[in-house]
Amino acid sequence: MTRTWPAVAALGLAAALSAAGARAAPASAADLAARGAEGFMGDLGCSNCHFKDSNFAPALEGVAGRRIARAPGFLYSAGLKSKPGDWTDANLDAFLSNPQVFAPGTGMDASVADPGQRKAVIAYLKTLR
Numbered sequence: 001m002t003r004t005w006p007a008v009a010a011l012g013l014a015a016a017l018s019a020a021g022a023r024a025a026p027a028s029a030a031d032l033a034a035r036g037a038e039g040f041m042g043d044l045g046c047s048n049c050h051f052k053d054s055n056f057a058p059a060l061e062g063v064a065g066r067r068i069a070r071a072p073g074f075l076y077s078a079g080l081k082s083k084p085g086d087w088t089d090a091n092l093d094a095f096l097s098n099p100q101v102f103a104p105g106t107g108m109d110a111s112v113a114d115p116g117q118r119k120a121v122i123a124y125l126k127t128l129r
């Protein structure tokens with residue numbers, strides 16, 4: 001992703017302001033979700049497949065907490081469809097860290113190696129309703 005210099009300067013200013021305002025405070029859920037959204041739509045490439053009315057990937061609205069592989073109208077792989085349980089934080093984290101280990105035969109091969117980035121993406125998924 002390319003950023004223009006003014007955008008970089010604005011981000012730097014925002015970071016400086018929030019650091020001054022809330023010293024040593026942990027990133028808020030909103031900050032985390034915003035970082036996740038940036039990755040989802042940017043370098044992680046999730047939105048290349050997961051977009052509105054996509055035929056390539058299931059809709060992710062309401063995915064957090066839902067039964068695994070149950071987006072209406074999407075034809076899932078047998079590997080993911082036969083996986084029991086719901087999309088808890090732990091299951092999302094395991095799936096995104098290595099989809100083929102979580103659900104062998106899954107049709108999703110994108111993964112997120114960095115644990116912090118997975119946390120941010122999961123926070124973003126929870127905002128999709």
Ligand code: HEC
Nearest residue numbers: 044046049057058068069070071076077080106107108110
């Ligand atoms: C190359 C296309 C592609 C990309 C890129 C991709 N996905 Fe997927 N994703 C899929 C497909 C296809 C499935 C369904 C897999 C199956 O049926 O086994 C899926 C399933 C999922 C599910 C489970 C949905 C459900 O209803 O159970 C989640 C959550 C998910 N993807 C998140 C992500 C995130 C986050 C990213 C970015 C890191 C991402 N995906 C990138 C194609 C993609």
